[in-house]
C-alpha cells in the first residue's frame with residue numbers, strides 16, 4: 001500500500017486501511033477492498049485478490065498523478081478487512097461490521113476452539129477492545145464501496161468469461177444444531193433401546209439438502225461434532241453447523257423455517273428404533 005502511494009494505518013478493529021487524497025484533502029472517499037482472511041482448504045485468491053486489485057488501482061492512479069494529489073473529486077481508500085469468514089469465532093464479518101458501526105459487544109465472549117475469547121484475541125493482537133467503536137465510518141465520509149472478488153462458483157470459467165458482476169449478495173444465516181441422545185455401550189445396547197444422536201444428525205444433514213434444493217436456495221452443513229466420539233459408544237450428542245443463504249432474506253428465512261420444522265420432526269424418532 002505504501003509503495004502504491006497510500007497513507008497506511010491499522011484501524012481499531014485490525015483492518016488495514018490506506019488512503020490517498022483527491023483533488024483537495026479531506027474529501028469523502030471511494031473505498032475499494034476486500035477481506036484478508038479466507039476459509040480452510042477452499043480459499044485460493046479469496047479476499048486477497050480484491051485487496052491486491054485495489055492496491056493496483058491506487059498504484060496506477062498514483063503513477064499518473066506523480067507526487068501531487070489524485071485529480072479525482074473524491075479520496076481513494078483501500079481496506080483489507082481483518083475477518084470476513086468467521087472461521088475462528090463462528091461469527092462472520094467482524095472487520096466490516098466494525099467499519100459499518102454495527103459492532104455488538106456480545107461478540108466479545110465468543111470463543112475459538114482453544115477457548116480463547118474474541119476479547120482476548122483482540123488484546124493478543126495488540127488491539128484495545130474498548131476502542132473498537134473508533135473503526136466505524138460515518139456515511140458522509142464515503143461516496144461508495146467497490147469490491148472485486150474471485151468467483152467461488154463454476155459459472156465464469158464454464159462460460160470462459162474473465163469478469164462478471166453480481167446482481168445480488170446473499171446474506172447468510174448460521175446455526176449450530178445440537179442433537180441429544182444417550183451415550184451407551186455399543187455392544188450391549190440393542191437398536192430398540194438406542195437413542196443415537198448421530199443418526200438424528202445424519203438424517204438432518206440429508207433433510208437440509210433436500211429442503212434447500214427444492215426451494216432453490218443453498219444450505220450447507222460444514223462441521224459435525226460427535227460425543228463422546230468413541231468407536232464403541234453410541235453417540236450421545238451430535239452438533240452440526242448450518243449455513244443458509246439465498247438471493248433474498250425472505251427466501252433464506254423460509255428455507256430455515258422449513259429445515260427447522262423438518263429436522264424437529266425427524267429428530268423426535270431418530271435412532272430410537274421407533275420408526
Ligand SMILES: [Zn+2]
Nearest residue numbers: 035046047149
Ligand atoms: Zn471472500
